[in-house]
Amino acid sequence: MEKKNSNNEFQIRTDLAMEARELYQEEKKQEIQGVSVEQEELKDVTITRVEVLNEEAAKVMGKPKGSYITLECMGLRRADADLKDEVSQVMAKELRAITGNRKNIKALVVGLGNWNVTPDALGPKVVSKVFVTRHLFQFYNKDKDDDLAQISAISPGVMGTTGVETSEIIKGIVEKINPDVVVAVDALASRKMERVNATIQISNTGISPGSGLGNKRKALNQENLGVPVIAIGVPTVVDAATLTSDTIAMVIDAFTRQADKGSDFYNMLKELQEEEKYALIREILEPYNANVMVTPKDIDETITNLSQIIANGINIALHPGIDLKDVNRYIN
Incomplete structure (x- = not known):
């Protein structure tokens, strides 16, 4: 997020790995050593896959070593049903790949953010639309199913309303239910207006709750939780300076x-x-005191649409028996 460099100049606020790379390229006029980049152009979506390969590159990028997949679709802000379905399918494919295409996976989906602050409500909204099944597996005393994965979900709120560090809540749940992976969804910040509400980032490096609004807490990552953490985020704000x-x-x-x-x-x-x-x-x-966070005026409708797209992507990716023709049945 926002920090100072060695010359005490403010660096531009961004949570997107592709933007951190762009900033370096603009300043140094060269690629970062130890970073590989692959881009794929689809009909309506541009996929940029950034791989941070070593610790030296991670230090330059300001991002942990790992994979960062960015889906850009300028039509997301006014997406119709067909475009929503297309982006959900693309996201599901990328999410499935980053989780290793595992069958019978046990996953905990975490919706980070504050229900009462619309630009920060993406995570909780997604959780409300995820098809949770862990209780069904327990009720029928099953360990595996050909069509469904064991999915549980939680929206822990923010420390300002709970008084508890989000990572402490999630760690306690992880220790109790022992998932194979945690999927955390949160709002992010971008350095470009054009990418606000039009970009989805998926990474396998975890996430710091509240990072999109500049309130970093203890990271949700494999080091802290003991299981892999997949982060999904959408930049919903820019600061006034940007x-x-x-x-x-x-x-x-x-x-x-x-x-x-x-x-x-x-x-x-x-x-x-x-x-x-x-x-x-x-x-x-x-x-x-004018460097405030800014979000588009139609953010309510946008967050509703984005949460449906991301929840559909998660449902398709994690449940082997659910595809596009089924997925909207589970959306409230």
């Missing part, structure tokens, strides 16, 4: 097209590094 920086960049582009190509003033502005612009804007906003 929003302003993007706006200024668009204004500069517009003025540059209209002004003489040799205009020293516009060329100087255009050559400013992203972090330089961000640091300047942040410095201006800080005395007025």
